[in-house]
Amino acid sequence: MDLTHAALLLAAGLAAGTVNAVAGGGSLITFPAMIAVGLPPVAANVSNSVAVFPGYVASVAGSRADLPPWRTLAPLLPTTVLGTIAGSLVLLATPASAFEAVVPFLVLGATAVLAFQDPLRRLVGHPRDLSPRRRTVTLQAMVALGAVYGGYFGAALGVMLVAGLALVLDASLARVSAIKNLLSALVGLTTLVVFALFGPVNWAAVAVVAPATLLGGYVGAKLVRRLPPIVLKTVIVVFGTVIGLYLLWRAQR
Template sequence: MDLPGTVLLAVAGLAAGAVNAIAGGGSLITFPALIAAGLAPIPANVTNSVAVSPGYIGSVVGSRADIPRERVRALVPIAALGGFAGCLLLLATPARAFELVVPFLVLAAAAVLAFQDRLRRLVGHPRTMSPARNRIGLYALVAAGGVYGGYFGAALGVMLVAGLALLLDERLARVNALKNVLSGVVGVVTVVAYAALGPVDWAGVAVIAPATLLGGYAGAHLARHLPSAVLKATIVTAGTAVGLSLLVRAFS
């Protein structure tokens, strides 16, 4: 890898780590950067999944004060199993069909967060939902998010934080911290699965991974000090931009 390619991946990793910690969607920075550095789409996708994972760990450390620890024990195994299933799905099936669906999933997630209060009035506030109904919805959301994260992962944070904010009666900073934990778990699973089974470009990982770690830590600290309204607007804006970018790429 030449010097310009190395610099490109390092800058992309810093930006992606910060964006993942604040709103999600950082893979839409690093994935095109890997393509620009000369990788084919499938190796770029697999390498990207492995490389951005340290950024999630940095986000967890940076947001540890807001993590709702009482929820972590139940949700982490579900996220891990979903992530592994998503990795197997990517390696076993063609990506084209899912590429066509992804933009609509991301845009829907951004819309869910944007209209969170209205949707809560329709489906019921978490305080008024039955515990069983809330728990089933939460488990299904985390499982689906894990599968998506293992398969492609771009804007996983946007989708998780939108669904979690709808189902949980928590401040958005705590929802964002829980999203960081679940994204980190899926990230660790993808590292293990793709290191064993996937075509990883380790030179690209060596450049991007440390940069995402630093960017994720810095982004998590910034997210903690943003007002909820600003954080929500940032997430919705980023999610919409990511969805539209994926839509253009899928149909171009």
Template sequence: MDLSEAALLVGAGLAAGTVNAIAGGGSLITFPALIAIGLSPVPANVTNSVSVCPGYLSSVLGSRQDLPPRRQLLPLLPTAVLGAAAGCVLLLVTPARAFELVVPFLVLGASAVLAFQTKLRRLVGHPAELSPRRRMVTVQAMVALGSVYGGYFGAALGVMLVAGLALVLDESLVRVTAIKNLLSALVGIATVVVFGLFGPVNWAAVAVLVPATIVGGYGGARLARRLPPAILKTVIVVFGTAIGLLLLYRALR
């Protein structure tokens, strides 16, 4: 890796950490950067998943004041870890082409769910109107689906988690974003363990990307706390839609 390639990865890591903390989708910045320095798609995807994890952790630090009480979070943690591990296994043992065709529609669907959250709640019921058991099941289902997706292909994980959780949690978008940061960090840790043991990780690229994603993740989380809810929602929806369309273009070309 020469100096220009290292500089490219540093810039990509800073941008990805910031974007992941605010909206999610930073992997669409670091993944192409890894391809540009010569990695093939699977090693690039695996290396990218390992590299962005520290940025998720710094996002948690930056948004920790907005997290709900521990008793609300603890039941979600095993689901996130197990779902992410399952997604990692899927990536390592199955062909990627079919999922590449599905992913864009998942991202676009998640963006639409967040954009039309109020209208959808009229159909599925407001979280405050659901029984505790039904609310628990729906939240767990959202976390499980998002975590499997994150383990397999982490791009736009944040968009998908925010969209799903905002639909089934009676919380402010700032708090939902803080929960998203925590769950993303757990998904990231699971991918580090699985891919670190069994995946073709390029550790030199990881060493360059990690410090940049940490700085970007913390700064992005602090910025997200200062954005008005309407602006934060708009940023996530617009960015998620752009990611979905870009992924669709890449899958069909």
């Protein structure tokens, strides 16, 4: 790896860490950067999943004041781990082409859910009007789907988690974003373990990108707390739409 490649990966990691904390989708910056420096697609995907993990941890540190009590979060953690393991094993065991054809529609669908959150709530019921059992089951299902996706590909994981969580939680978008950061960090930790043991990780690329995502993640999490809810929601919706259209274009190539 020469200095030009290292500089490209460093800049990509800093931008991705910030974007992941604010809206999610930073992997669409680091993944192409790893491809650009010569890594094969699977190795780039696996190495990217490992490299962005520190950024998620920094995002949790930056948004910890907005996290709900531990008893609210604890039931979601096993679901996140198991879903991520399932997605990671699918990535290692099957061709990526079939799932990548579906990814753009998942991202665009999640973005639409967030954009039309209020009409959908009127249709399916506001979280405070749902029975505790239905709310719990729906929340677990949303987290499980997001974790499987995060284990397999991960790009726009934040958009998908925010969309799902905002639909079933009666909470501010800042709190939803903080929960998203925690779950994303757990997805990142799980993929790190799985891919470190079984995946073709390029540790040189990880060593460059990971510290940059750490700084970017902390800065981005602090930025979220300063943004008005409507601005934050608009940023996530716009970014999710751009990501989805980009993935759709790439899938058609």
